[in-house]
Amino acid sequence: MESKEWSSGVWTHLTAVRRQSPLVQCITNLVSMDLVANTLLSAGASPAMVHSVAEVPDFTPHIHALCINVGTLTPDWLPSMKAAAELAAQLGKPWVLDPAAVSCSGFRLKACLELVELKPSVIKGNGSEIITLSGSASQGQTKGADSSHESTEAIEAAKSLALSSGAVVAVSGAVDIVTDGKRVIGVHNGTKMMQKITATGCSLAGLVAAFLAVDSLQPLEATVSAMSVFGIAGELGEELANGPASLRMHLIDSLYGLDETTVLSRVKINRLG
Ligand SMILES: Nc1ncnc2c1ncn2[C@@H]1O[C@H](COP(=O)(O)OP(=O)(O)O)[C@@H](O)[C@H]1O
Ligand SMILES: Cc1ncsc1CCOP(=O)(O)O
Numbered sequence: 662m663e664s665k666e667w668s669s670g671v672w673t674h675l676t677a678v679r680r681q682s683p684l685v686q687c688i689t690n691l692v693s694m695d696l697v698a699n700t701l702l703s704a705g706a707s708p709a710m711v712h713s714v715a716e717v718p719d720f721t722p723h724i725h726a727l728c729i730n731v732g733t734l735t736p737d738w739l740p741s742m743k744a745a746a747e748l749a750a751q752l753g754k755p756w757v758l759d760p761a762a763v764s765c766s767g768f769r770l771k772a773c774l775e776l777v778e779l780k781p782s783v784i785k786g787n788g789s790e791i792i793t794l795s796g797s798a799s800q801g802q803t804k805g806a807d808s809s810h811e812s813t814e815a816i817e818a819a820k821s822l823a824l825s826s827g828a829v830v831a832v833s834g835a836v837d838i839v840t841d842g843k844r845v846i847g848v849h850n851g852t853k854m855m856q857k858i859t860a861t862g863c864s865l866a867g868l869v870a871a872f873l874a875v876d877s878l879q880p881l882e883a884t885v886s887a888m889s890v891f892g893i894a895g896e897l898g899e900e901l902a903n904g905p906a907s908l909r910m911h912l913i914d915s916l917y918g919l920d921e922t923t924v925l926s927r928v929k930i931n932r933l934g
């Protein structure tokens with residue numbers, strides 16, 4: 662695909678999210694709830710942080726997409742994650758898995774592998790998370806929720822995980838990588854300071870769910886668009902920020918105010934393989 666087609670695709674996806682305002686159920690970690698919800702609202706989607714297993718049968722049938730993030734996983738949260746994922750998949754609704762900090766423990770890795778079995782549409786992690794989840798690294802090394810790998814070091818792991826799981830795999834980092842196991846796309850938007858705000862990766866996973874909701878038949882394209890939009894909002898936000906705290910605010914404002922000219926001129930996407 663030409664770079665011009667990627668840019669217009671990004672704008673088309675963002676306008677569809679704004680027009681359709683998809684309902685996105687988020688079962689996400691305690692650190693990230695606020696930023697994920699605000700990111701979704703600024704993009705035009707409707708977030709719902711509904712995580713009780715008691716509510717899944719009533720609520721999940723109404724959603725347009727689901728995001729599951731294991732960042733502060735405890736054994737009592739796993740049943741609601743599994744129930745929501747199972748129901749979403751059964752009802753043909755797209756869902757995203759963020760295996761946040763999967764290398765922390767055997768418990769978390771096992772839980773993530775069980776969630777992968779429930780057929781996520783997209784798995785979004787940082788380099789270390791994708792390498793661990795794909796089984797390409799032995800457990801032991803961990804920096805928790807932060808990555809100790811460049812996203813580009815995880816390309817082969819991402820391809821192999823995509824092929825084994827059937828999901829599109831997205832690796833965030835300096836270059837965001839998106840693959841379905843055959844195509845590998847690079848998204849070159851974003852800014853380094855985004856790493857200094859907790860839950861930007863989680864918010865990106867939530868945004869991917871919103872974009873999937875409006876184009877579930879093209880999960881790779883929808884994921885690429887969400888990553889580019891979030892990166893552009895970060896770039897614009899940094900121009901107005903004095904540090905991570907004000908970047909957090911300006912990122913949300915920039916995402917809310919994105920216009921067509923800015924999107925078309927800033928999208929940086931290419932095919933890497
Ligand atoms: N060095 C970087 N340069 C540009 N953008 C970055 C960089 N590192 C992270 N980002 C962006 O920050 C956001 C969060 O990604 P990341 O920090 O990898 O997630 P996580 O918090 O899950 O580790 C993504 O939009 C990503 O593109
Ligand atoms: C700090 C922290 N600890 C457990 S989850 C979490 C948030 C991680 O957010 P992100 O993956 O977006 O950096």
Ligand SMILES: [Mg+2]
Nearest residue numbers: 761787862863
């Ligand atoms: Mg993360």
